[in-house]
Amino acid sequence: MKASVSCLGSILFSLALVSPRAQGQFEHPDLKSGKVVVHKLLILPPQVGITKSGMKGNEGMPEEEGVVENALPSLISKALQAKGCAVFDDVVTPAALSKNEELKSSVADIWGKFKTIEPHVAQKPKDIRTGRYTMGDDVANFAPGAAVDALVFAVAAGRLTTGGKKTFDAFVAGPGGREDFIAMNIYLVDSQSGNVLLLTDAAAGGNFVADPSHMAKPIGKSFKDFACSQSSTKPK
Amino acid sequence: MQRCCATLGLSLIVSCGTVAAQQPPAAPSSPPFAFTNVDLDLLHQTNEIDQQIDSEGSLYTDSKLADYVSAVGNDVLPQGLPDPLNVKWQFHVLRDPFPNAFALPNGSIYVNTGLLALLENEAQLASVLAHEETHVLNRHAYLENRKYRKKALAGNILSGVLGTNVPAVILESTLYGYSRELEKEADLHAVTATNDANYSTEEMIAALKLLDSPHEVDLSQHFYQDHPRLKDRIGYLSDAIEDTHTRTPHPLVEEERYFAATEQVSRDNIPMDTNEGRQRTAVATAQRLVKKDPKSADNFRVLGDALRGLGPRTPDPTPEELSSRGKKDERKSLWKLTPQEYEASLMASPAGKAAWDSNRKQSEDAYRKAVEIDPSLAAAHRGLGFLFEKEQLPAQCAVEFQKYLELAPNATDQAQIRRRLETAQKQSAANAPAPTP
Numbered sequence: 188m189k190a191s192v193s194c195l196g197s198i199l200f201s202l203a204l205v206s207p208r209a210q211g212q213f214e215h216p217d218l219k220s221g222k223v224v225v226h227k228l229l230i231l232p233p234q235v236g237i238t239k240s241g242m243k244g245n246e247g248m249p250e251e252e253g254v255v256e257n258a259l260p261s262l263i264s265k266a267l268q269a270k271g272c273a274v275f276d277d278v279v280t281p282a283a284l285s286k287n288e289e290l291k292s293s294v295a296d297i298w299g300k301f302k303t304i305e306p307h308v309a310q311k312p313k314d315i316r317t318g319r320y321t322m323g324d325d326v327a328n329f330a331p332g333a334a335v336d337a338l339v340f341a342v343a344a345g346r347l348t349t350g351g352k353k354t355f356d357a358f359v360a361g362p363g364g365r366e367d368f369i370a371m372n373i374y375l376v377d378s379q380s381g382n383v384l385l386l387t388d389a390a391a392g393g394n395f396v397a398d399p400s401h402m403a404k405p406i407g408k409s410f411k412d413f414a415c416s417q418s419s420t421k422p423k
Numbered sequence: 424m425q426r427c428c429a430t431l432g433l434s435l436i437v438s439c440g441t442v443a444a445q446q447p448p449a450a451p452s453s454p455p456f457a458f459t460n461v462d463l464d465l466l467h468q469t470n471e472i473d474q475q476i477d478s479e480g481s482l483y484t485d486s487k488l489a490d491y492v493s494a495v496g497n498d499v500l501p502q503g504l505p506d507p508l509n510v511k512w513q514f515h516v517l518r519d520p521f522p523n524a525f526a527l528p529n530g531s532i533y534v535n536t537g538l539l540a541l542l543e544n545e546a547q548l549a550s551v552l553a554h555e556e557t558h559v560l561n562r563h564a565y566l567e568n569r570k571y572r573k574k575a576l577a578g579n580i581l582s583g584v585l586g587t588n589v590p591a592v593i594l595e596s597t598l599y600g601y602s603r604e605l606e607k608e609a610d611l612h613a614v615t616a617t618n619d620a621n622y623s624t625e626e627m628i629a630a631l632k633l634l635d636s637p638h639e640v641d642l643s644q645h646f647y648q649d650h651p652r653l654k655d656r657i658g659y660l661s662d663a664i665e666d667t668h669t670r671t672p673h674p675l676v677e678e679e680r681y682f683a684a685t686e687q688v689s690r691d692n693i694p695m696d697t698n699e700g701r702q703r704t705a706v707a708t709a710q711r712l713v714k715k716d717p718k719s720a721d722n723f724r725v726l727g728d729a730l731r732g733l734g735p736r737t738p739d740p741t742p743e744e745l746s747s748r749g750k751k752d753e754r755k756s757l758w759k760l761t762p763q764e765y766e767a768s769l770m771a772s773p774a775g776k777a778a779w780d781s782n783r784k785q786s787e788d789a790y791r792k793a794v795e796i797d798p799s800l801a802a803a804h805r806g807l808g809f810l811f812e813k814e815q816l817p818a819q820c821a822v823e824f825q826k827y828l829e830l831a832p833n834a835t836d837q838a839q840i841r842r843r844l845e846t847a848q849k850q851s852a853a854n855a856p857a858p859t860p
Contacts, residue, residue: 244572249471281478288484295480295518299698307761320761327839379838 212412213315215384223377223384224416225336228267230276231294232284233259233341237369237396241349248347251396255369257281258399259341263373266407267339272415274339278331290331297329301340301376304383309372312386322381332378340376345369345395369395369402373409385413455508461572462565466509469527469564476517476533483516483536483688491684492516492534492552495545499553499616501560506530510559514552516688520695520704522634526555528564537696540689540708541633545677546617546626553613553620561612563605603655610656614663623674624664628657638703640740642754682715686722693725697732700762705729706738713789720797723789727806730786731813734766735775738782786810801830805840812843817850 217223235255237248264276277283284291300322308320332338347367348356368390375385387409391402458466476482493514506512510530520537527533532555534548542548558564614624635653689708696705709726716722743749756765769775787810793803808823824844828837 247468249468249475253475284478284480288480291478291480292484292518293480303698303762310758321763323763324839324842325836327842328836330835333838379842 211312211386211388212409213312213386214413215315215382216318217382218375218384219316221416223336223382225272225375225384226416227273227335228275228337228339228375228415229278229332229335229378230260230263230274230339230341231279231297232256232281233263233343234298235259235343235345235369237345237347239347239349240352242351242355248396251347254396255343255345255399255402259343259371259402262399262403262406263339263341265403266410267415269407270410270414271417275335293329297326297332297338298340300325301374305340305342305374308374308383308386315383315386318382320383322376322383324379324381326376326381327379329378335378337375337384338378340374341371342374343369343371347394347396366392367394368392371402371406371409373406387413456562456565458509458565459569461569465565465568466529469529469531472527473513473529473531476515481517481519483518483691485516485688488516488539488684488688489514492539492548495549496532496552496556498620499549499613499622500556501616502619507560507562512556518695520692520699520701524551524555526558526564528559528562530559532556532559536688536692537701537704539685540692540696541704542630542685543633543678543681544626545681546622546624546675547630547633548681549620549622550613550617550624550627550630553616554609556616557609557612558605561608563609567605607656607659610660611663614660614667618667618670618674621671621675623676624667624669625674626676628660628664631656631660637739638707639701640744640750640753642750642757686712686716686719690721690725693729694732697729700757702729702733702736703738703740706733718796720793720800720803723793723796724800724803724806727786727789727793727803727810730782730789731806731810733778733782735769735772735779736782737774737778741774783810783814799830801827801834804830805836808840808843808847812847817847817854821847821851 215223218225233256235252237251237255239246239248260276260280264274267274279290279294284294304320304322308315311319314320326332326338329338345368370390371388373385373387373389374383376382377384389402389405389409391405393401395401496512496514500512510528512530513532515531515533516539517533517535519535520540521535522538522541524532524534524538532552534551538551539548542551610627613627617627618624631653689712693705693709696702696708706726706729709722709729712719712722713726741749744753756768760768770779787807790803790807790810793800794807797803804823804826808820808827811817811820811823821844824840824847827834827840828844831837834840
């Protein structure tokens with residue numbers, strides 16, 4: 188299958204992009220200067236990829252991905268609430284999506300649009316500071332976003348290594364090479380202009396599937412230099 | 424499917440097209456497939472993937488179309504036999520503009536909207552579905568998974584002994600180089616299945632030629648291709664078709680029925696193509712729709728949209744674009760520039776300006792034709808508004824956006840268009856000559 192090599196390559200690449208970089212925060216100039224006000228935020232269902240790395244190769248872990256996808260919105264929500272934001276993390280939930288085909292499609296579409304710029308942002312996140320990246324004002328057509336200032340996109344890539352693989356790697360290459368980890372990029376996008384306003388990244392170790400609270404602290408830390416405005420331009 | 428990891432799992436499962444050339448096609452007399460724990464794990468994972476695809480909103484939800492695809496898919500299944508163990512036939516349409524179809528080992532068969540928009544008749548769809556069904560019937564995914572796991576184990580040991588972190592991607596291409604035998608097996612089985620269902624087998628070759636469409640520049644740099652080369656495929660398929668005793672003197676092609684069932688999905692696929700950088704394919708599809716149904720205002724409207732989306736590109740790739748240097752440059756630009764920056768860079772060149780000038784005129788003509796057929800077609804006015812906005816003609820832009828808002832008061836993009844209308848009105852007022860005293 189043509190897709191498999193390129194896709195595996197892109198996973199490895201995205202892991203490489205997100206994992207070794209030190210925690211960083213990149214703000215749009217208009218957000219920094221206060222020209223753009225962010226108070227009300229809508230968290231979109233995150234996209235999580237987890238790979239099980241074992242002696243018999245890598246495998247996707249759809250169930251575990253679901254666990255992390257369900258846990259992330261509330262963790263991000265708490266971190267943002269601590270920064271004074273009003274967060275809507277219960278609008279676009281899996282339960283809401285399962286009942287509403289139209290909403291499901293529009294969430295898929297907005298994610299699709301986001302994916303067209305995400306590789307560029309991940310490649311040169313510093314350019315957020317020059318206001319380079321935008322999804323375009325089509326974003327305003329996403330109905331649930333009409334009531335908020337910004338949309339929150341979270342992308343995470345994780346790896347869980349089996350015991351056998353850890354032992355084998357320790358035997359061959361020495362200890363410490365194959366820890367479990369998850370790396371997360373969290374983006375704030377202006378709900379009307381589509382401008383990428385903020386990117387923060389966080390990484391967590393340990394078994395983040397069995398205990399998603401492992402991710403709470405790094406997520407909280409990733410917003411350390413960010414604060415929400417006290418009010419929104421949107422009506423109540 | 425948007426998510427890469429899910430796609431990885433999926434591609435692993437669906438790409439299982441390399442082993443067991445010696446595996447005989449499914450036949451009533453062949454011994455039942457013995458499921459191992461590894462196979463049951465894979466089955467469990469594929470069921471999860473089915474759910475994931477649905478929950479992510481990747482399915483194209485049109486029950487009539489789904490029923491149509493299911494009916495064609497069921498026609499080319501072996502008749503009078505029970506479903507194989509752990510197979511539940513389900514046919515889905517995926518919102519994906521790339522012309523592709525794939526099968527999961529649990530019997531779920533997915534056809535992309537891009538493939539439906541590309542194919543020309545029901546016989547072609549039947550041959551694609553029969554090909555995918557063979558992967559399920561002959562348990563290709565399970566066999567490939569078993570082989571993959573063995574090779575991965577060997578790969579792990581090899582990379583460990585060598586003391587290098589050989590990237591998995593290299594391992595995959597060197598150790599798991601894909602043989603094309605299984606795809607050939609599926610092709611040949613599809614000839615029999617389509618013939619048994621009284622479809623024209625010749626259309627299978629026509630479908631293959633369509634898949635090799637020249638509309639886009641192929642920028643991919645694959646280490647391998649899972650399907651046999653097109654020429655080879657056409658060669659062995661022609662031989663197989665010649666050897667096949669046609670069951671009926673008038674095999675089914677069903678072009679009109681297919682068009683009626685897929686006209687809407689073809690229209691809906693056009694913006695997806697444009698968004699995915701397949702602007703030329705979008706234009707070709709729209710032109711085909713207009714040719715098939717020239718009385719449809721909506722078809723002219725999507726042609727206008729597609730030509731507007733084509734922007735500074737020529738309708739067909741230029742020789743420069745097709746050269747290896749041109750491809751290298753384009754890959755580099757697409758990697759370095761955001762879609763908006765890339766579009767602007769094309770527009771800045773004289774060739775880009777000339778192409779845009781031609782596309783803009785044709786786009787306007789198409790929108791005007793759509794409005795002539797159906798003056799109440801709001802989307803055509805919106806398209807004209809966008810066109811005039813890009814041309815920096817704010818007065819005309821404002822008129823069209825105003826019409827759109829009047830005709831579609833409940834449209835989801837009201838806020839966006841209203842904002843653009845306000846900007847156009849301001850610009851128009853600023854451009855207006857000062858009143859004489």
